[in-house]
Amino acid sequence: MSVLVDENTRVVVQGITGGEGKFHTEQMLEYGTNVVAGAVPGKGGQEVAGVPVYDTVQQAAREEDANASVVFVPPAFAGDACFEALDAKGLDLVVAITEGIPTQDMSRVYRKLRETDTHLVGPNCPGVITPGVAKLGILPGNIFSSGNVGLVSRSGTLTYQVVDNLTDRGLGQTTAIGIGGDPIIGTDFIDALELFEADPDTHAVVMCGEIGGEDEEAAARFIGEHMDTPVAGFIAGRTAPPGKRMGHAGAIVSGSGTGTAESKITALENNGVPVGDTPEEVADHVEDIL
């Protein structure tokens, strides 16, 4: 078992004819992902890496029976691409990789999302992977291994670091979800934790957060109140000064002190979640739990 992505996932890649889209389509296919179509306006009828391209997401979904989409569209058009995917019939998962989508565009996408049953992961995220089955996004497949740990993270390379530590010790993963570092994202920690809680094969969850916003605090309360599956945590940005954006648009401690690492770590620990000081210590905690 797994969450969001399994052997029945049939993917349409939006922006498949661009450099990134093409490269990662090849990578996804190589990993075993069932990429069944591409969608690029004006490029219908072409083929990329043996995958047929359609002009619209709806055509792609209808003709190839796709049920998920990955968005590699440039930032100026990515908000529109997300709308198109959310509107298309048959899709229940949209993964938006694009970094730098204007926040007001995402605010409108988010509003649309609330009216649908579709899961949106991202934007500005590495994607979703169910090891040994399929990956949707840009995660390097070779560091993941199949197992019983669910992983949810706001960061890409930090996810790889933590996964590497887990895999090293034989702690494989059910599914890893990179939810993205933007201020407004589709699937948040609580959504991901809910999915893992409902998955019988996920025996422990690792949650990697970072400074900024209050999602980790809300997730900590959720874990305390609603989860039986044990969770281990990591929070990046303990040394970040207030008012400075640390790379991710969302990673900023406000002048009034909200969004600090300390507040997030305390919230997690108060809800029974051990928090590692280093990625290595996170793996220690998972080992103890299992």
Add this chain to the structure above:
Amino acid sequence: MKLHEYQAKQVFSEAGIPTPPSQLARTADEAVAAAEEIGYPVAIKAQVQVGGRGKAGGIKLVDDAEEAREAAEDIIGMDLKGIHVDRVLVEGAVDFVDELYVGVTMDRGEGEPVAMVSTRGGVNIEEVAEEDPEAIAREHIDPAFGMHPYQARKVVYEAGVDREVANDVASILRTLYQLWDDRDGADAEINPLMVTSEGEVVAADAVMNIDDDALFRQPELAEMEDDVADDDSLEAKAEEYGFDYVRLSGNTGIIGNGAGLVMTTLDLVDHYGGSPANFLDVGGGAKADRIANALDMVFSDENVDAVVFNIFGGITRGDEVANGINQALEQFDEIPKQVVVRLAGTNAEEGMEILNEDLVTVEHTLEDAVQRAVQYADEAEAEQ
């Protein structure tokens, strides 16, 4: 991107929000001429993007030409919280009886905009929010509809704004929301929004921050950015190279890929008893020349005593990174600072073979690399 007060006022004023008469001045002569034209009393206000200008001596109220000259001479050229002042706004003083606050921002938790009004204007609104959150009335706006007129009235009345001016304030709030929406604002604020003894409402300050990711479709505002003097040459250099960079005060330089992992590297430097000199994210898929630029950046920071390079390749390839490090370091007769490298992920093995171990120290885990760099930084500092 943050607009200067005078730029934000220009944008607000063009949209129909009343602002006091004002002129920009770059010299004391220009400031006096502007003051004479506007009529005394006037405020001479430093145009720098830091909070608490008034307390730091960057705003002065003057009554005649002599005082205006003296104030302008004091302020132009002064160093305000580390930032050089090269221009002032000369503005007609407002005879006010009340100071309000109005603002629009994105509530990231809700994923939608929120409008805020308070009768506690004229002070740091973040402090008010913390001490007395009830003093700020809030109204969430559905981004698909925009702000309904009733919502503006509702939040103004909820805040307890005087009925005499409530309609005017509501109308200013609607204009502010429209501006925020049209111009891809991150925040738009008027603090204080002054109520005069004649019952008029005037924006005495103006804050407008634009979403950097949307500047491509706001060419008129993007152009204003060229006006902004950059104070820290290293941060300016980072912008030129296109790096996410934040300078800190420690002595261990940090280069990595991906915001979360770079932040984690900073935290580990601190965890192992060192102190981070910077945050530098080279981003995904960095090629050799970018790697060399990153090293150049960190070497130019005189506080840095040693450097840790931590790359976990997804799209970034270890061999590319290793080539970049070699190229950058081979240019030196003597390497200015010790460099510790840790490569993992895509092509990491190849990369570690390529690395010239005469030039760098190679470590295999993140923890080892950080501890080694902290040790080198301590040793270098002890030698100084």
